[in-house]
Amino acid sequence: MYDCLITFRSVMPAQRAESVLHGQNVDCGVQRTPKWMENQGCGYSLRLGCANLPLAVQLLQKHNIAYRKLYRRSREGKLEEMQL
């Protein structure tokens, strides 16, 4: 289940992140970032399972792919910003 989101400033880093994670067999997909999350307007995110989030962040750092924020879906179904 895709219960976590990593947001990026544009489509390119999101795609690169997807490619890197897929290379490590991490199930994920690129999507538009929900408007309310982006005060700068327009962005792309990577949806993935929260169980994979620590590995994902590690991989992004290793490959110098900058991300903006991390979100987790709460029990109530809302996406909430989180820190690792």
Place this chain on the structure above:
Amino acid sequence: MIYLDHGATCLNKPKTVLHAVRCALENCANPGRGGYGASMAAAKTVLRCREQAAQMFSCAPEQVVMTHNCTHGLNIAIHTLVQPGSRVVISGFEHNAVTRPLHYRNARITVAGRRLFDPADTLSRWEDALKQGQDAAVFTHVSNVFGYILPVAEMAALCRQYRVPFIVDAAQSAGSLPVSLDAWGADFIAMPGHKGLLGPQGTGLLLCGREPVPLLQGGTGSNSASWEMPDFLPDRAEAGTVNVPGIAGLHAGLVYLQQKGIETVHQHQTRQARRCADGLKKLGFQVFAGNSQSGTVSFVPPMDCEEAAQRLAWRGIAVRAGLHCAPLAHESAGTLESGTVRVSFGHDATPEQTGALLLAAGHLLT
């Protein structure tokens, strides 16, 4: 038609390029704008091209900016490095894509190195000019008129030594000679997609060793709430919709070149250029040839150069005559008044092409 005008554009593109363009036209929407399949497909297409180019030219994918042609890229680079009154050194063989933007910006231009096929002289003059103090340098890798291969690695090293930021025009070298942002330490390298890289017209690449100043402001699909252009590459230099079908074709061209090997392309081109030059000399033409030469040869016919090119065209040979948008190069070589007929071989260079040209050229003398 025997097409020998690859210096202007590549005509006989690989079939994979045509297929890629068509496929993109049918399947790709606008990249970085939507979240649906066709928009993501477009984004993937553009990313693949950036990654292929990054691998080929030794840089990160983010440093590969999509442009409309080499001139566009050079204008972005010059807009970044050159202010009114800036002291700029250029070689004696620059194209109008370099000289016109510099002139427009009232740059104080020094022309250094005007001897054809003489890398030692070029380097000596280059260093002399740098020693005088320059704010920027712009130089071509290969002369589009004469095929002279300038010693760019050494010129780049001198620029770094004297701490002069520089731009390389790789219009005539990308796809047949090694081009490396990392190895040269260049601030910018500009190239067209439609010549040696075998892509469609309306494409180009600008490799950015530093952050460019935007030439165009507009939508990028990122940072939309801000009235400023994004402060990150490649978005900063890509306002508006990029030419996705063209980029798809360009990617196919890059893959083709990777498989064929640019060294192989270069060898085929230079072999035919040498045969061509030797053959034209034997026929009695004034030919410009030398050791540091690519697949391009210029010669002076015994009549008006445009008339000569037209007569060759009637015999099925496609070449370009005149000043080739490079009056500075002609001035350096002493052909500003006469112009030249330019023969430029491409990735598909063959002995048959050279034979056909020499046969037709022989008829110019009757």
